Amino acid sequence: MAENRMEIPPMETPLLLMQKVSFSYNKNPLLCQIDLHVRPGRIIGIAGSNGSGKSTLLKLAGGLIAPSEGSIRLSPPDGLAPVSYCLTSEQIPGWMNARKLMAYYSHFFADFDRERAQELLDSLALPQKRSLYWLSSGQITLIALSLGLSRRAALYLSDEPLASIEPKLRRDIRRFLLRCMPEGSSLVMVTHHLNELQYMLDELAILHRHTIRQIETETIRRKYGISVEDYFLKETKND
Amino acid sequence: MTELFKYLRWDAKRRLYAARIFLLIWFALDLIVFALPQAACRWITFHAPFLTALFNILLALAGFGFLFYPAFILSASWFRPRRTMEQLTGISTKKQIVSGLLLNIPSALLLFLQSQIGSALMQKFARGGMSYFHLTFSEAAGFLPTFFNLMVFIPCLYLFFYLAIGKPGGNIPAFLLAYIFSPDITVLSQIFLPASLAPAADLVTALVKIVLTVAMVLGAARIAEKRGY
Structure with a gap:
């Protein structure tokens, strides 16, 4: 089995530190002894083949599920929530709308900034009272990201924000993320769109055969002279 | 306890919204039958008995729903992506189950009430040997x-x-x-x-x-x- 590898310079106190984390679904191992760290102010992409555990890793980082082994430590700065998990379009019932979703966030999260959320939603110029049934997945993603990013958190998590979305809207989402990410906060996102995001990502974490390899995207370009997607394909070529 | 009630409020609102079309249809049907003049009910009984049969079947479904719906409430979405919204609230799984159990009670009572209201309304179509579903x-x-x-x-x-x-x-x-x-x-x-x-x-x-x-x-x-x- 491949070992975890990291090509990351020595770090300051990480925001998120996962050490030897393992997780199984119904006794089938999915993640084995994963080490992952996230520094403040970084954007990290998690890539891997289907079923490699990317979404599970994100849920572990978000505290939605517990690992069967290992430790997960979040060290947010004072005054910030440790993590904000941004919902995806499949995770929100269709009968909800932007307003009801905002009410859900206000109801459960003390760190939710309602004014900022309203400002972000207004900037999107999307119908806020219309049920999500009537919106496209890209529009729902933008709404979900607005609300997720409106929590005062140190680490934001997003699962495939560009999935099943047409190119123009993908560009809008990329720009939206860059514009709205609070300074000093980090973003970890699962993605398959490596070439589109390569100049946005500071680091790439590849999930392969139950382990993880974490590398700076600048190192990929400088040391290997290839694109982030080509590096991913090279690292996972035996699949 | 505050946490549980906070979750319960949201859970109740969520389930009510999810069931609103179903509830509106029931309410509308009850109103229609209530508003029908007796002469119209007699006409339907003799010339369009399939309508009374249909309403009878819907009543029976409400009655059986009363028997099985509590379990449905508890089992909803455990394996679906939308479970993430419940997980995000940070409330423990135990409390989520307890919330579901507490919501069983008004939901099932609503179904039971509907079967009783429906049974009372069905009296308007009663004639001779006609029997209809009645949960007691x-x-x-x-x-x-x-x-x-x-x-x-x-x-x-x-x-x-x-x-x-x-x-x-x-x-x-x-x-x-x-x-x-x-x-x-x-x-x-x-x-x-x-x-x-x-x-x-x-x-x-x-x-x-x-x-x-x-x-x-x-x-x-x-x-x-x-x-x-």
Whole structure:
């Protein structure tokens, strides 16, 4: 089995530190002894083949599920929530709308900034009272990201924000993320769109055969002279 | 406790919104039948009996819904992506199950009320030998034990088996197991009852079921947390 590898310079106190984390679904191992760290102010992409555990890793980082082994430590700065998990379009019932979703966030999260959320939603110029049934997945993603990013958190998590979305809207989402990410906060996102995001990502974490390899995207370009997607394909070529 | 009530408020709103079309249709049907003049009801009875049959079937569905809906409430979305919204609230799985159980009660009462209202309205179509669905509780059954059985005990057994089976299609085997075990537990607790406690057999059975209910809730929560549902 491949070992975890990291090509990351020595770090300051990480925001998120996962050490030897393992997780199984119904006794089938999915993640084995994963080490992952996230520094403040970084954007990290998690890539891997289907079923490699990317979404599970994100849920572990978000505290939605517990690992069967290992430790997960979040060290947010004072005054910030440790993590904000941004919902995806499949995770929100269709009968909800932007307003009801905002009410859900206000109801459960003390760190939710309602004014900022309203400002972000207004900037999107999307119908806020219309049920999500009537919106496209890209529009729902933008709404979900607005609300997720409106929590005062140190680490934001997003699962495939560009999935099943047409190119123009993908560009809008990329720009939206860059514009709205609070300074000093980090973003970890699962993605398959490596070439589109390569100049946005500071680091790439590849999930392969139950382990993880974490590398700076600048190192990929400088040391290997290839694109982030080509590096991913090279690292996972035996699949 | 505050956390539980906070979650309960949201859970109730969520379920109400999810069921609103169903509730509106029922309300509309009741209003239509209520507003129909007796002459129109007589005409329908003789010339369009399929309409009374249809309303009768819908009543029966509401009645059966009263029997099975509590379990449905507990089992909704354990294996679906939308479960993430419940997980995000940070409330423990145990409290989510307890919230579902508490919401069983008004939901099932609503269905029971609907079957009673519908039955009363069906009187407008009654004639001669015509019979129609009418859900009643007999004195012998006892309202409280039956209510506890249907609203709490069987749904808890069902949820435990459903999560233990661990697949989205596990509803039917879980139902069967729950409905087989429920009377068995009543029988077993009375077979093994010491002679001295025989006069209090019903109370002992009730206590056994309460203890098992708590055990099923804790067991179901543990399975869900361990498997990451």
